[in-house]
Amino acid sequence: MTPFGERLRALRKARGMRLKDLAEALQVSAPYLSALEHGRRGTPGPGLIHQVNEAFGLIWDEAEEMVRLARVSEPKVAIDTAGLDPEATRLANRLAARFRSLPPAAVAEIAAVLDRHAPAVRPRPAQAAHGDGRRGRRRASP
Template sequence: MDHSFGEYLRMLRRSKGMNSKEVAERAGVVASYITMVETGKRGVPNPDMLRKLSAIFNCSYLGMMIKAGHISEEEVLGYREQEQRARQKGATQ
């Protein structure tokens, strides 16, 4: 199993000086859930949990979604380009 998201989560947690229990309480889960994600014994969190974690760590939700593999950077860039073209088209009409 790929541990990169778990390692990323552990790095975020440690950078904030928090332990697993503190993160878990704020996210509304048990501490063992956080530990299992960090050690790769559990898959990446779902998008709702990632939103909670991004708020706890004050980091980008979109970045967490990419890191977790729910979306790719290419998808984000493609969406942004589409939106930009739609705005430009709307401005010229």
């Protein structure tokens, strides 16, 4: 389960909604919504996040929390080690190969090491700056 899926499911359950009813409200299929809740689908797009916020009446901090959770909910991640020390590449590959078998305590230990030694990196925004899939500055119209 992803952080976004976990929160989505908790919101739905807290409001006594059936999966089928929420899927209908969001105009998605129930199987898709179930897969999203269980982390078997990729990060939801900005439109779906907005629909979720609307469906649950989330505003301000709660709505921003859903955007933040979506940013950290990609179930299939890639680590780019190009240009890094060979040991970093070996570590990334070992972690990828063994990650599913790590007990929760080991995941917590690794997270703690990262928090202590690696600077926080701001995730890419879940919503493009222009809302149309393009990033960066808008060109002036002719």
